[in-house]
Amino acid sequence: MADNNFENQTNNNDVQAAVTAALDVEKKKKKKKKWIIIAVVAVVIILIAVIASGGSDDSSSEDSNASAVTSAVSAESEEKSNDTVGDFKCVVKGAKLCKDLTGKDAVLITYEFTNNSDSAVSFDVALDARAYQDGVGLETAILDEDTDYLDVDIKPGVTKEVKKAYNLRDTSTEIEIEVSELISFSDDKIVTTVEIDK
Template sequence: MRKIQTLGHGMLVVALAAAVAAPLTLTACGGGASEPQADAETAPEEQAQEAEPEEAPQSKYAVTIDGSTVTTDYEGNPAMIIDFSFTNNSDEATSFAVACSQKAFQNGVQLETAIVMDDLGNGYMAEIKPGATTQARLAFSLADESDVTVEVSELFSLDDTILAEATFSVA
């Protein structure tokens, strides 16, 4: 019985030694730690170039906010029509409505879209091919007579970069 206990104890020691040694041997095989150090010692200029901030990626779309017109909605309430130019620089056909998020604010509060009797055209919903530009018009209900700030960003973006921003006076 003593031999079985000694044998069991010996197996435990071997198993623990293998468990500790296995990660060390795998690390040695990878060679990951020694290669970056060699690169760091031989190419300091390359590291300096990598440390420079990269330019923000170019947007697939170009937008300008061209102007505004104060009008009334279908109920006679004050509204503002915003004029946009939208250029599709992506590889696929798309529309301004699908590609971009358009928001208008008064006093820091987002305005609702308005239904107006004015002709807004088809530029907002029209699908355009890569490289093409269209004019779009959107109407927003006004809350009061304070300035309106308009922002446009990509609809599907991880960084919410503003593509265009403008402020218009209501009065």
């Protein structure tokens, strides 16, 4: 009984950690993230149901599911190249100097995004792209209304250019781009360093 309580407490801590991580992502990515909350709530409900049932059959089922996930992650890691993370390929094509709406220096990063998953998905829903100068994160910039960088879903096997803007600290320091899956248990990242095209 004590082991069950300890396991339930551990599982509750895991559930709490997952919810906390998802809420942090929500705060940073204010756009198009409502579905993440829905997905997290669904996962939490499923985990609570598994914990509440507490039966050994459910435990062995959970263990086999965890083994399947581990096997899938291992297989993906073996096939992964330097520009692939999870089911997605992302190549940084360039960094162009520009101005944001307030006239401050910004950079427009062009990504080449390929969806190799089983369903249609947009860049922002699939991947988390962050830019750094001297190890300090750059905030997302808003460019003028004429700039077309709308993110849309693309079907499996399709490649599309996606543009994201970031406010600069200065115009001479190179930029490090880190791209990872938005929701993943893996720490895999695509890391690219680019110089600003002036």
